[in-house]
Amino acid sequence: MSIINELTSHHTTLRQLYAQAEKDPKFFEDFSRHLVVHHTMEEKYFYDILQAYPEVEHDALEAVNEHHIIELIIKDAEGFPHDHDHFPIKIEGLGEYTTHHLDEEEMEIFPMSQNVIPADDLETLGKLFVEAKNKILGIKLPELPGAIATAIAKPAAPTKTTAGVISRSTAHGLGIGGLKH
Numbered sequence: 001m002s003i004i005n006e007l008t009s010h011h012t013t014l015r016q017l018y019a020q021a022e023k024d025p026k027f028f029e030d031f032s033r034h035l036v037v038h039h040t041m042e043e044k045y046f047y048d049i050l051q052a053y054p055e056v057e058h059d060a061l062e063a064v065n066e067h068h069i070i071e072l073i074i075k076d077a078e079g080f081p082h083d084h085d086h087f088p089i090k091i092e093g094l095g096e097y098t099t100h101h102l103d104e105e106e107m108e109i110f111p112m113s114q115n116v117i118p119a120d121d122l123e124t125l126g127k128l129f130v131e132a133k134n135k136i137l138g139i140k141l142p143e144l145p146g147a148i149a150t151a152i153a154k155p156a157a158p159t160k161t162t163a164g165v166i167s168r169s170t171a172h173g174l175g176i177g178g179l180k181h
């Protein structure tokens, strides 16, 4: 199947995961994990190729920059206490920006790309995208052994940040995050 169809199909999954996360914040991790994988694979098997065509280069770069902004929104949400009453607002912010990005790809970028990337290449890229996406999303990281898991599970004493907000850990919200779960 063409990469355009494969990407659009994964967009449907992303929209469903957002709808689930909007109802229940525990689905945030699933939503953000799929998003990070989607962006990584979409850049490798679609935008890197699209950027080579001067007539669409600007649009491709703009879309990739939107991925960067979405990653920043994910990092911000990851650093926000997930049990806080306002966490759903963080999920909504991420979901709304993401939905806007997906709409723009489906309505503008994908049709544009079909005019420049040869059909055979779109098919080949589609196969590679699916293979890579399934491999990455299928990976289950080994669990930590009991003693280490128990040691890190102990909640740190709350500390006050410079903004006066109570935070459980200064390390909260740092790191790659999206691919850890």
Ligand SMILES: [Fe+2]
Pocket (backbone or CB within 6 Å): 039, 042, 063, 067, 101, 105
């Ligand atoms: Fe995208």
Ligand SMILES: [Fe+2]
Pocket (backbone or CB within 6 Å): 007, 011, 038, 042, 102, 105
């Ligand atoms: Fe996409």
